[in-house]
Amino acid sequence: MSIVDWPEDFEADAASAESRPARREAGHLGAEVGAAFAQDGVLSQAAEQFREREGQTQMALAVARAIDHGGVLVVEAGTGVGKTFSYLVPALLSGERVLLSTATKALQDQLFGRDLPRLVEALGLPLRTALLKGRASYLCLHRLDQARHDASLPERSSLRTLAKIEQWSKATRTGDLAELPGLDERSPLIPLVTSTRENCLGVQCPQFKPCHVNQARREAMAADIVVINHHLFFADLAVRESGMAELLPSVRVVVFDEAHQLNETGVQFLGVQLGSGQALDFARDMLAAGLQHARGLVDWQQLVAATERAARELRLAVGKQWPGAKLRWAGPAPEGVPADAWQEALDALKHACAEAASGLDTVSELSPDFVRLHERAEQLAERAARFARPCAPESVRWVDVGTQLRLVESPLDIAEAVRTRVLKRGQGDAQEQGRAWVFTSATLGDDPKLRWFTEPCGLEDAEVLRVNSPFDYARQAALYVPRDFPKPNDPAHSVRVARLAAQGAAILGGRTLVLTTTLRALRTIGDAIRQHFEPMEAARRSEVLVQGELPKRVLMERFREGAGHGRAGCVLVASASFWEGFDAPGDALQLVVIDKLPFPPPNDPLVEARSQRLESQGRSAFGEYSLPEAAVALKQGAGRLIRRETDRGVLAICDTRLATMGYGRRLLAALPPMRRLEDEGAFEAALIELTR
CATH class of the missing domain: 3.40.50.300 (P-loop containing nucleotide triphosphate hydrolases)
Structure with missing residues (x-):
């Protein structure tokens, strides 16, 4: 087991959701959905100012058919159609385990906090719902403890914010930072009190048992309806880290709302990135852990200085650029950057991270922090080596320029990943073929087949439905x-x-x-x-x-x-x-x-x-x-x-x-x-x- 794996009881939790309503026979779901959307149906009691809308019912019946028979449905539902109820009602009535994904945390919170409870109550269904976000949304108790002892906190206002977070941490059940009133999403303190895949200690963490991320995942595995976001879905598709690998096989209905953002979200995670800021963060964490757990056993100052110097040399190699500039990178170096200096900078970063990995390896038994830091050092060295080689076919490279540099190698779209790793076309898996996939948004293209959306997402064979807005x-x-x-x-x-x-x-x-x-x-x-x-x-x-x-x-x-x-x-x-x-x-x-x-x-x-x-x-x-x-x-x-x-x-x-x-x-x-x-x-x- 690697230190980011889930504990064994996560799979067991999935089987505990036995209160799920029995699965409907094919054809029966459409009748129940139609009755729910009738003028005097249950929705008229669940939603204020509800009135029967032809387009809303049309979409809901299409979703019900997709759930009955499996397959892929793409729906463009104009503003005012009420698409949220159109997919929620058949999904809830189906008796199936459901995964709902949105593009934004705001809609995620709205679905979980408002729409789902209202419908579950109106339909009288004994369903358990769960909200699952990425690590950066949850307070990390271990890193909060580290932040208390961090002498380099930026300014007095950060100390006040940290005190608020500490006070809130004692009362929160979920650890979701969205609950904390007045916390600026741009606060520099947030990265210091949340974890990333790179710095999470997993089962070796002293705070593993009360960990908010693990608690959220346990609840997701035990729920009938799980609300996630596109970033989480694709992050797991790329590195199998968020728990979707365990969750998705147990789900038979998957709905992507705000699906117009899927392609751009997906390419962010299916490519490879290396940032000079990542290297500097690694160096800071290595120094803190080294001085705390292994002072004098390794020359931490030298390793850290070499890593920081290499990261800064990489930034200096591109010279002065407009902030926010994107440099094309078709050859051995980005445009306008001397190839020799660029390759030297990449080699220096690779060497510095490899040296850091060697030093960390000698003290790995002293603390789980060193195990994780060793993995981070090796990953940074591997990525520096990758970016020194030619770009992968069917991908594109560039460099984002800001205070720090970000090196990016990205696929042009998510079509191949969706076909082979999401829908698993041509792999003969009966469970995969029977799963219902629903993709919906108010805007998915400007032609009848919605090719703007379906082509880059690998959904050319999907059933397509366009429902016009009811507004005059x-x-x-x-x-x-x-x-x-x-x-x-x-x-x-x-x-x-x-x-x-x-x-x-x-x-x-x-x-x-x-x-x-x-x-x-x-x-x-x-x-x-x-x-x-x-x-x-x-x-x-x-x-x-x-x-x-x-x-x-x-x-x-x-x-x-x-x-x-x-x-x-x-x-x-x-x-x-x-x-x-x-x-x-x-x-x-x-x-x-x-x-x-x-x-x-x-x-x-x-x-x-x-x-x-x-x-x-x-x-x-x-x-x-x-x-x-x-x-x-x-x-x-x-x-x-x-x-x-x-x-x-x-x-x-x-x-x-x-x-x-x-x-x-x-x-x-x-x-x-x-x-x-x-x-x-x-x-x-x-x-x-x-x-x-």
């Missing part, structure tokens, strides 16, 4: 594409976007979300909107919130509060993660402004490699990759506006290409069918109408 978009929403506007690459473009957003927010009293495609535009637009509001009296001035200035959770809560307490409403300027997963229903949000069409960045190494593969196959990289990517992202951004049947609002897309280029028609067709506003006067009139 022509009545509830309007689309404005300004014609008299700078081109997207014009330096004046961001300032004009800010002016349009500020004018709209002034009419509405805030209630405005600005979505940008770059961090540079984020800062420019945020600053310009603030300057626009400066001359106004305080009572009329909207608060301008900019992503990055506060934790995401705080920004979302403050925006949803909107006007009140003597303040005007809010303008939120955001990028990246706010294009999806941000929900502000009702009057809190009535104007969404998108600065540019969200095409994938052409100079991104992964984007480049995917485009080149399509071109080599005689296909159009723009038509079959860039355009569908932009269409899906645009649908996600536009989807922030209308979240309920009673919502009303305006979407402004400040990119003239939508109106002037031929491909604009395809992108417009991907958007909900909103009424069009032809000029600035109509735009302002529509906003004024919203205030009445």
